[in-house]
Each structure stands twice: as structure tokens, then as C-alpha cells.
Amino acid sequence: MSESSLGKGDSLHQQVLASFPLCDITEDDMTQNPQFCKLLATLAQHVDQTGLTVPLNTELDKAEQKLQSQRRQWLRSESLSKGLQEMTQEHCIKKHHTTVPPDQNMFYETMEKCLLVSQCIRQLDPSSTTNQDQPSLLGLSTQQVMELMPPEKNIQRMKQGLPGELEKHLRRKCLSLLSYYQPEWENESEGLKAIKLSHLSAQLDKEKKRAESLTETCRENTVLLQRQTHLYLSELIKCIQILQSLILDHRLRIQTDLDRKKLEYFEGKLELVLQKIKVEMVEIQLDTYTVDSISAHRKIRGKLDTELKACQVEKQSVELKLASFKILGKEFETLAEEYCRLRQEIEMKHWALKEFTQYSNK
Structure with missing residues (x-):
């Protein structure tokens, strides 16, 4: 293999590895499977590092942008709703500690009633696709709940003062966030805090991007x-x-x-x-085996040999008699069995007579 082809192969391997960073592939794998390496190199022209094709990635970006837009709208309305609820809660707590002016009390009571009515209406009709044939919650309708709204005069007065009160509330929350983010700025003047607060969003966005970069x-x-x-x-x-x-x-x-x-x-x-x-x-x-035990063993052995010879002679004679009896045939076997039976009966009668005689003497 020439140096040029080797360098080309190494460059191709590096390109494939850079195109698919999430795959657990080594240069040895691609060297051992050159056709697979070519397939990955061709595939890298049609997909990105995450494995998505260019058209699919474009559609995914559009869907992500649409989702982000809807998410921002939802967050905007949800943040506003949470902010209004926090304002009513703070006013409720404030009433128990200090004396609140009547007009301010009327403002927050009107806002609280409006929030409750809007929440009830949202529960009765959570979406535009709700089936109208379905039974309403607790048998209530939207018109019946709307009748609980405060007087129109109080609502108009509340709407006029709401932007200012909401701005004050959001400003306090932003300043508390600023104090949490940079505790050393807590003792600064209001003007300096306002200036730093105007740059807080950009600074947080910068740190978010830095965190994302560090994550990557x-x-x-x-x-x-x-x-x-x-x-x-x-x-x-x-x-x-x-x-x-x-x-x-x-x-x-x-x-x-x-x-x-x-x-x-x-x-x-x-x-x-x-x-x-x-x-x-x-x-x-x-x-x-001492001398005496050896001589005694010899005598015992001689005696045992003599008895063994006598037993062998007797065995031979008995075997001869038994052979002569076998010549007589089965009739002799029947007579022998009958003789044995009679002998047993005689022995039994002798035993019974002996037992009877002993019992009679007693």
C-alpha cells in the first residue's frame, strides 16, 4: 500500500469518525471493514451528526420553532396568571399585619373574584374542542358563572390600576432575583439596580449559552x-x-x-x-512366630490335615451311597419323602406324649 493511499484512508477514517461522533467506532473497525467505511462516508453526505436527514432536520427545526412560539405564549399567560395570584396572596397576608386602604382592598378583592371566575370558566370549557353534548361540571354553565363577576364599575377601576400594580410586583420579583443572582448588589441604590437589572437578561442568556457550550x-x-x-x-x-x-x-x-x-x-x-x-x-x-508357636502350629496343622483327610474319605463314601440311591429312580425318592414324613410325625407324637406325661405328674 502506497503512502498516498494510506494518507487518504486515514483522512477518510477521520472524516467518518467526525461525521458520526455518537457511534462507538474505531479506526481498526473501519480498517478491517473498508466497504462499511465507504458506506458510512456516503451516508454522511445525507445525514447530520445526530443521524437525521436534511429535509427531516428542516421540518424538525420548523416544528421546534413553532413549539417554542407556543411555549412562549403559554409561559407569558401562565406567568401573568401566577403573578396575579401572588399579588392576591401578598395582599391577603398584608391585611392580617397592617391596615389596608379601602380602595386598595376593593382593587384586590375585585381582581381575586375575576381570577376565580376565569378559572371556573376554564374548568367548565377547557378547550375549543370540548363536546357540547357532554354534561357540564356540577350542572353549571358559563353564563351562570359569569353572573358572579364583580360590578362593571369595579372591574374598570381594577383594570386601570392593574398595569401599575403588576409592574411594581414584577419589579420587586426582578429585584429579588437580582439579589439572589448577585447578593453583593443588594445594598446598591435603586438606580444602579435598575441598570443592572436591564442587563440581567442578556447576562443570563450568555451564561446559558456558556453552560450549553460546556455541556456540548x-x-x-x-x-x-x-x-x-x-x-x-x-x-x-x-x-x-x-x-x-x-x-x-x-x-x-x-x-x-x-x-x-x-x-x-x-x-x-x-x-x-x-x-x-x-x-x-x-x-x-x-x-x-516364636520357636514354641511354630512347633505348636505344626502340630495343629498335622492334626487338621489328618481330620481333613478323614472328612474327604467320609465325603467320598457318602457320595457313593448317594449315587447308588439315585440309581433307584423317582420311586425311591417318594419312599424317602414318606419315610421323612413318618419320622417327623413320630417325633411330634413323642414330644406330645412327653409333654402330656410331665403335665400329668404335676
């Missing part, structure tokens, strides 16, 4: 670390295999001498044990 860098470092870990483990496994082969070769070289020495040791030990066993057997025989 962390993800790339994680992928790189996984790749390096895989390479490290592969090299470590190769080193372990080489070390195992070296240990095995060294062990095989010295194993022959070690086995031979062990064999010689065990052979010598076995020979020593056999000699000890022989010595013990000789000592046992010497202790057991």
Missing part, C-alpha cells in the same frame, strides 16, 4: 474518553496476552526440570516407605 464540550469529551478508553483497553488486552505467553513459555521451560526433580524425590520417598513396610512386616513376623 463535556459530551464531546465523553465520546473522546470512551474512544480512548476502548483503545486503551484493547492495547491493555494485547499486553496482557503477550505477558501471558511469556509467562507460559518461561513456565514450560522450567516445568520439565521441576517435574523431573519432583519425580526423583517421590521415587526415593516411595522406596524408603517400601523398605520401612518390609522391616515392619519382618518385625511383626518375628514377634508373632
Whole structure:
């Protein structure tokens, strides 16, 4: 393989790895599978790093923008609703600690009633797609709930003063957020706080982007670390295999001498044990068979041999008689069985007569 083709292959490998950072692929995998590497290189022209095609990614961006727009609208209305609820809660707490002017009390009571009515209406008709044939909640209708609204005069007065009160409330919340974000700015003047508050959104957005950049860098470092870990483990496994082969070769070289020495040791030990066993057997025989015991054993053996010969002669004679009886046939066997039966009956009668005589004497 020439240097130019090698450099081209390495460049192609790097391009594929950069195009698919989320895939656990190494250069060795692509070197061993060149067709798969070409397939990935061709596929990289049609998809991005996340695996999405260009048209699908465009549609996804449009859907994401639409979702973000709707999310901003929802957050705007939800933030406004939460802010109004917080204002009513703060007023309720304030009433229990200080004396509130009647007009301010009327303002917050009107706003609270309007919020409650709007929440009830939202519960009765949560969406425009609600089926009109469905039974209403608690049998109430929107018109019945609207009758609970405060007088129109109070509502108009509340609407006139609402922007100012809401602006004050949001300003206090922003200043508290500023104090939480930078506690050292809490003792600054109101003008300086207002200036810093105007730059807070940009600063938070800058830090958010920095956090996202750090997250992306962390993800790339994680992928790189996984790749390096895989390479490290592969090299470590190769080193372990080489070390195992070296240990095995060294062990095989010295194993022959070690086995031979062990064999010689065990052979010598076995020979020593056999000699000890022989010595013990000789000592046992010497202790057991003395001169007197040997002569007595000889006499006993002679007597036993004589009795054995006599028994053998008797056995031969009995076998001859038995053979002569067998010549007589089955009739003799019947007579012999009848003779045995009569002998048993005679013995039983003798036993019964003896028992009866002993009982009569008593």
C-alpha cells in the first residue's frame, strides 16, 4: 500500500469518525471493514451528526420553532396568571399585619373574584374542542358563572390600576432575583439596580449559552474518553496476552526440570516407605512366630490335615451311597419323602406324649 493511499484512508477514517461522533467506532473497525467505511462516508453526505436527514432536520427545526412560539405564549399567560395570584396572596397576608386602604382592598378583592371566575370558566370549557353534548361540571354553565363577576364599575377601576400594580410586583420579583443572582448588589441604590437589572437578561442568556457550550464540550469529551478508553483497553488486552505467553513459555521451560526433580524425590520417598513396610512386616513376623508357636502350629496343622483327610474319605463314601440311591429312580425318592414324613410325625407324637406325661405328674 502506497503512502498516498494510506494518507487518504486515514483522512477518510477521520472524516467518518467526525461525521458520526455518537457511534462507538474505531479506526481498526473501519480498517478491517473498508466497504462499511465507504458506506458510512456516503451516508454522511445525507445525514447530520445526530443521524437525521436534511429535509427531516428542516421540518424538525420548523416544528421546534413553532413549539417554542407556543411555549412562549403559554409561559407569558401562565406567568401573568401566577403573578396575579401572588399579588392576591401578598395582599391577603398584608391585611392580617397592617391596615389596608379601602380602595386598595376593593382593587384586590375585585381582581381575586375575576381570577376565580376565569378559572371556573376554564374548568367548565377547557378547550375549543370540548363536546357540547357532554354534561357540564356540577350542572353549571358559563353564563351562570359569569353572573358572579364583580360590578362593571369595579372591574374598570381594577383594570386601570392593574398595569401599575403588576409592574411594581414584577419589579420587586426582578429585584429579588437580582439579589439572589448577585447578593453583593443588594445594598446598591435603586438606580444602579435598575441598570443592572436591564442587563440581567442578556447576562443570563450568555451564561446559558456558556453552560450549553460546556455541556456540548463535556459530551464531546465523553465520546473522546470512551474512544480512548476502548483503545486503551484493547492495547491493555494485547499486553496482557503477550505477558501471558511469556509467562507460559518461561513456565514450560522450567516445568520439565521441576517435574523431573519432583519425580526423583517421590521415587526415593516411595522406596524408603517400601523398605520401612518390609522391616515392619519382618518385625511383626518375628514377634508373632516364636520357636514354641511354630512347633505348636505344626502340630495343629498335622492334626487338621489328618481330620481333613478323614472328612474327604467320609465325603467320598457318602457320595457313593448317594449315587447308588439315585440309581433307584423317582420311586425311591417318594419312599424317602414318606419315610421323612413318618419320622417327623413320630417325633411330634413323642414330644406330645412327653409333654402330656410331665403335665400329668404335676
